[in-house]
Amino acid sequence: MDNKNHRIIELEHVVVKLAGDSGDGMQLSGTQFSDTTAIDGNDLATFPDYPSEIRAPQGTIAGVSGFQLHFGYHKVETPGDLADVLIALNPAALKVNLKWVKSGATIIVDEDSFQEKDIAKAGFVENPLDDGTLDGYRLIKAPITSLSRTTCMELGLDAKSADRTKNQFALGMLYYMFSKDLEVGAKFLDEKFARKELVATANKAVLEAGYHFAENLQEFAVTYRIKPRKDLKGRYRSINGNTAVAWGLMAAAEKAGLDLFLGSYPITPATEILQELAHMKHLGVKTLQAEDEIAGINSAIGAAFAGKLAATSTSGPGLALKSEAIGLAVITELPLVIVNVQRGGPSTGLPTKPEQADLMQSIFGRHGESPVVVMAASTPANCFHYAFMAAKIALEHMVPVILLTDGYLANGSELWKVVKMADLPKIEPRLVKDNDPDYMPYRRDPETLARSWAFPGQEGLRHRIGGLEKEDVSGNVSQDPLNHQKMVTLRQEKVYRVANYIPELKVYGESSGDLLVVGWGGTYGHLISAVRDLQSDGHKISLAQFNYIYPLPKNTKDVLKGFKKIIVCELNNGQFIYWLRTCFPEFQYLTYHKVQGLPFLINELKENFNEILKEF
């Protein structure tokens, strides 16, 4: 801190966006910086925004990869609408992200990358650094590529590898700007490149070079600090939605006294669930990377028949392929968790972007009368809780459960208070003792209507199940008309009765008022932020965020009737509103939906709600 005029200003929260080519290491450096802020005790939410091409042509708009981080002193609910600081490693990154930064924001660019050719490739006519495009922003030009190269050359790294370190130079500047501990960043690199010592050394050197470069800049006479969140007490970790799902399933397996089996097939943005669980053999987790989505779920059904907590993970198109097998799980009444990490569709659609357009598919998308439980997680960290609950419901009610998350929850991270296994609810699978003389495959619990679960290897309980309709109680094959009617009704009623075992719908705010905002799943952070802002402006507005969708919580109707108007907000063309109109046709619903492969913006929500609130 040689700069004699140096001052540190305390901020409440900051939104930073890192952007560059998809090979520039934006996701890595973003994760590195968010881990550092977490260790500082800042609350955080992240949003990686990356293209579906692995390496689109360098310097083009298509290849821009971004990572947004919102960190602060208070509870942080979203990655933030607009950035306070943008790092753009090339003109294309600047072009794509300029509309996502606040006016007056700090923009750090790699001036080495603003050559005529690069500027044209990004679609600028003139050099945006000179033509007034960036008037009204605080522009910091840094020779990031050349200084990274110089640093690396001294260590003997080749030019190509040297260029891969430039994200660390930019990050070093951020560490200085926000008074972050370089040691934490260095430790991250040591772990990341544990098997490549030279690469680790070079990255650390470049990180440090960026830090010192910033230190000597007049523009950084003022730097910032965000204090640790003082209401956080206890043990925390930073977790993303996919990891949280994997861990939630593992926790459920342990709690139920069972081993976990996942049959899955790689698909963006759900793949990390398979990868995470493939690394958990030490806890008895078995995974099968199947030949296709269909084999993924069918192997899971086999594992469920054989007595495991069985799950399969996928995204929209994969769920479509699994729908035949979900029907089999419905009629065999086996416990099964199907995790659908939603992405933009239909078809391949926007594979790396979030959307909530698989709701209809989850509720209705099968042949025959085929009810399953549908639920949704609403923050990256609570994916743990809802994966756990999905497994609990599947095991205790002998029913397939579809758990919906989305690309935003899956890849986004937040701070999560570590749970203790002893504090989690019990899970009691419907096990049968060997040689139980009363065992019948389709004899049911009178309260839940769940059948019992006996599996191969158990003595005196041999039975056969399958896709043909079953006779009530005995489970024998039956084509009897009245029996079929009865079984259809029983399977439906079993799903309805899950409502007796799930929590009531919570209202954030007063339980009556002018406007009830209704959301479901991953939109929680944006909706609660908008609703809280308007509440503090004095409006009678509340939020109801649904996690349990089929069946709906029992108090849903009571919640809805407390408000003069209801607006249903979702990232699709209006699917949950359809479901609510079906279940509660007595209410009028307004809608706000968006299908851009992007999360809501808090501001657009507020503007919309304000329009409605004007009438009161």
Add this chain to the structure above:
Amino acid sequence: MTSHQTTQSSHPLSKDDFKPDGPVKWCAGCGDYAILAAVQTVLVELGGRKEDLVFVSGIGCSSRFPYYINTYGFHGLHGRGAAIATGIKIANPSLQVWHITGDGDSMAIGGNHFIHTVRRNIDMNIVIFNNRIYGLTKGQYSPTSPKGLITKSSPDGVIESPFTPGELVMGAQGTFFARAVDTDPKMLRDVLKAAALHNGTSVVEVLQNCVIFNHLTHAAITNKETKDDNQLYLEAGKPMLFGKNMEKGIIRRNNKLKVGVIGEDGVTMDDILVHDPTDPEDMTHYNLVRMGLPEFPVAMGVIRSCDCIESYDQLYEQQLAAARQKSNIKCMDDMLNSGNILDL
């Protein structure tokens, strides 16, 4: 089709242990009955706990099998039996898993699951009832129907080339393949037993007759009058001889298999190939499964049986044990408190 029966398994097994309570509902004269009887006999001979037996199937006439044998059973989806069986075996490797399928179920809709199951070498026994027709949907051609076959969906004759299941097994690096006919109970039993004892995926193709929709499709192979000339029963270490008086045999000329008659064209016993099902690199296995009428007899018996690699489930259990031993993380609380944690 009774779905559940509680009988305890403290006595030695007999065929009665596997008898279903309900009626078996295949057509009278169907070849499936012979296969069922052979399987029951083999299970008795093999011994073991009957609770550890699981029969899994897809859809089709053959796939009703689990309802007709009193073990644990799962009647799955069309083509998906192999995937369901895979999940069962990985979940509990101590189970003995049988996958019963047909030529439509395994070669058409389930073709992908079939080849990948074989490639993984999961320890299960796959029995393909090959009648070269779709029976349960009443008579459409299947992927094993011969060219020219006229069926309800090929009124002018099939113009597709048929699959030979054994070729797919070889292509998928399968470790066991055998073939039998439904008319020879002893051959069936021997082959099924060898399949059950094999560690890894064993595939048994049974040439089975559909009396209703493809009657006598295998007649040239199974007829009393022609079977000696049209079947080559392979046994490990024995010369590949066939014919009424074992006067014919398989020889290799110009690197191709040929039928030779001993004493004709200079062919002697020394020219007759000796069967070795155990060598994984032996391309003769591939040549043998491709042999067909009229140029060749059809190869029967255990054509390939290589204990060359460990089964998937064995390897998986080894990895699990190693991971358990290596890791300090023994439970979820350990896991939750490991790595990057932050105490505030």
